[in-house]
Structure formats: structure tokens, C-alpha cells
Amino acid sequence: MNETQVTLATHGGRTGAGALRTAVVGAGFMARVHAESVRRAGGRVVAVVAPHREAAAAVGAERSYADLDALLSGDAEVDALHVCTPNVTHAGIARAALAAGVHVICEKPLTTSIADAEALVAASAGRIAAVPFVYRFHPMVRELRARLAAGEAGIVSSVSGSYLQDWLASSTDQDWRVDPALGGPSRAFADIGSHWCDLLEFTTGDRIARLSAQTVTVHERGDRTTEELATEDLSSVHFTTVGGVVGTLVVSQVAAGRKNRLHLEVSGTEASFAFDQEDPERLWIGRRSESTVLLRDPGTLSPGAARYARLPAGHAQGYQDCFDAFVADTHRAIRDGTPVEGLPTFTDGLRAVRVTDAVLRSAAADGAWVEVAP
Structure with a gap:
């Protein structure tokens, strides 16, 4: 096992030297933006958690799950989870993913209360946990x-x-x-x-x-x-x-x-x-x-x-380019085990x-x- 594989194993990843396996919770506009950036970063969108199977096609995921528990307890073996759901659900989803040993990218606002946000910061120790303040x-x-x-x-x-x-x-x-x-x-x-x-x-x-x-x-x-x-x-x-x-x-x-x-x-x-x-x-x-x-x-x-x-x-660059750079830096941080400078x-x-x-x-x-x- 090479150094990259050791790092991924330490941080909950199960893909070895291959592409990072990611899952997206949600199937709206932001979920599609996240998924596109994952693919451009060389990752795989292996799963989407959404109430309808049609969401897998909309996001471009390989398979769909009806709920988060089914994903985390199943055979998807995800390295990173993208949370793209209504704001009040962020804390619970991110907390469950971190407890399962998965790196998390959570849409902002991170939570709707200071107490929940503080708890997530504490729970994210040892994981890469990022928020897409992509205008950076x-x-x-x-x-x-x-x-x-x-x-x-x-x-x-x-x-x-x-x-x-x-x-x-x-x-x-x-x-x-x-x-x-x-x-x-x-x-x-x-x-x-x-x-x-x-x-x-x-x-x-x-x-x-x-x-x-x-x-x-x-x-x-x-x-x-x-x-x-x-x-x-x-x-x-x-x-x-x-x-x-x-x-x-x-x-x-x-x-x-x-x-x-x-x-x-x-x-x-x-x-x-x-x-x-x-x-x-x-x-x-x-x-x-x-x-x-x-x-x-x-x-x-x-x-x-x-x-x-x-x-x-x-040759103009825009919003999707920012998102692509954010996700690419997040993937790099997961592989290296430490955040890239400037990663939110x-x-x-x-x-x-x-x-x-x-x-x-x-x-x-x-x-x-x-x-x-x-």
C-alpha cells in the first residue's frame, strides 16, 4: 500500500489509489453543481441520496439510495459526502457521515445554530470537512x-x-x-x-x-x-x-x-x-x-x-470554475490528509x-x- 492509500484508509477512504468515491445528498441545482465538479476533479459520483430514483440520473450518480442510513450502512464505500439539502438538515446529515468515517463537504450555511456548528467542528477532527465559500x-x-x-x-x-x-x-x-x-x-x-x-x-x-x-x-x-x-x-x-x-x-x-x-x-x-x-x-x-x-x-x-x-x-472563467477548484482542492486535501491553504x-x-x-x-x-x- 502506497502513501496515498495509507492516507485514504486513515481518513475513512476505501478507494485506494483510484478515484475518490463520492456521494451527494440532495438532487437540486447545487447537487448537480457539486457532482459536476467531482467529475471534473477526477472523482466518481457513486451514489445520490434522494426520494426518487430519477434523481440519480439528474445528478449523474451510479446508483440511488432512499435515505442516508441505507447509503452509510450499504456497499457504496464512499470517501466523501456532499450535503446539498435544506439548511435545517445539514447538521444531522454531516454528523452521521463524520461518525461513519466519511469526509464531508456541506453547503452553507453549515447549520442554523451556533451550537450545532460548534458540535460539527469538534466532530470533524481527523476528517476533511469543507464548506463551499467558492468565491475565494x-x-x-x-x-x-x-x-x-x-x-x-x-x-x-x-x-x-x-x-x-x-x-x-x-x-x-x-x-x-x-x-x-x-x-x-x-x-x-x-x-x-x-x-x-x-x-x-x-x-x-x-x-x-x-x-x-x-x-x-x-x-x-x-x-x-x-x-x-x-x-x-x-x-x-x-x-x-x-x-x-x-x-x-x-x-x-x-x-x-x-x-x-x-x-x-x-x-x-x-x-x-x-x-x-x-x-x-x-x-x-x-x-x-x-x-x-x-x-x-x-x-x-x-x-x-x-x-x-x-x-x-x-478566455473567461466563472462560477463553475470556482466550484471545480474548490472541489479539486478538497480532493487534494483528502489525499494528503491536510487542508490546502485557503480551503474553507x-x-x-x-x-x-x-x-x-x-x-x-x-x-x-x-x-x-x-x-x-x-
């Missing part, structure tokens, strides 16, 4: 991170941005996420605001320390009243970081015309930087003397950013749950300033 894997995000780490911004004084979508802009728009019994106590912020906050903290190396938040539910949906449908359509957050930086964030799923616009701007005394997820091939750099746009070109990027530039300059883990998932909890506590107290648990 845009090459220009890595370039932004490298330039901030090198001090190019000077003194960072403020950060600002938004994450705007319109897929719930109409009162007739429906999805399981609008139901707190399935999605948890937060919708817009937990779903997409958590991405923005993770990106802020990942690129700057600074952390949100205190915040003041407002949340708004714009639409009553279906037969439920606004009170019964307690999740928010949008949120506005003011915050300060551990390093003393002032920040503002607007998150909305009812912003007509915005499909998936995550925008982050970091303002410094020497230079400012802006990244727009809907225009991910460019990084705006502003200086007092001039402003420039840096294009994604593997030949001119820092080594950490160039590593994720899969295509030559002028369950600890990062716990961090996002804590920030979301602070937002909800502040909003419930009419925007009072609250501390974010370190």
Missing part, C-alpha cells in the same frame, strides 16, 4: 488578497459592498428557502451575506468585531403572513473590524435586475481595490494619481492567483453562523450594536 477561488480574489497582504493599500480605512439578487423580487416567487422550518431563521443574510463576509475576512485577514443590522421582509408569500414567514428579503449591516476598519454591507434577494452581484471594495490610503463577481475577470485598482483595471492574466498575476487561472487571458473548512462555516447570529440579534434589538463571537 476566483483568481482575482486571490490577487486582491495577495496585494492587501503585501501592504499595497496602505492603511485600510473602510470596506463597502453588497450582494444583490432578484430571484425573489416578486411576491409570487417561492422556494423552500423562504420557509424558516427548512431554511432556518435567516434567509438572505445566511444564504448570500455569509459569502460576502467570508470574502471580506479572507481577503483582508481582518475580522468583523461589532455590527449593527436591520432586516426587512418585503413580501408576504403564499398563504403565510410576514410574521409567520420570519426570514428576511434584505439586510443592511454597519460594522467595525478588529483592526478598526469601518464597513457597510447591503444584502438583498429582491433587487430587480441584479442576478448575482457580489461587490467588495476595500479603500486604503495608498490604493483601493474593487472586485465584482459578475465581472470576475477584472480587479479595479484605484490610486490618487490614476485608476487601472487589472485583467486576469496568468503571466502577470501573483503565484497564488495564477494557480487558479485555468485558462489563458481572454467547517471552522469557517462556524464563523459564518456566528456572524449571521449577530445580525439577527442586532436586528431584533432595533439595530443595537452587538459583538460577534470571536
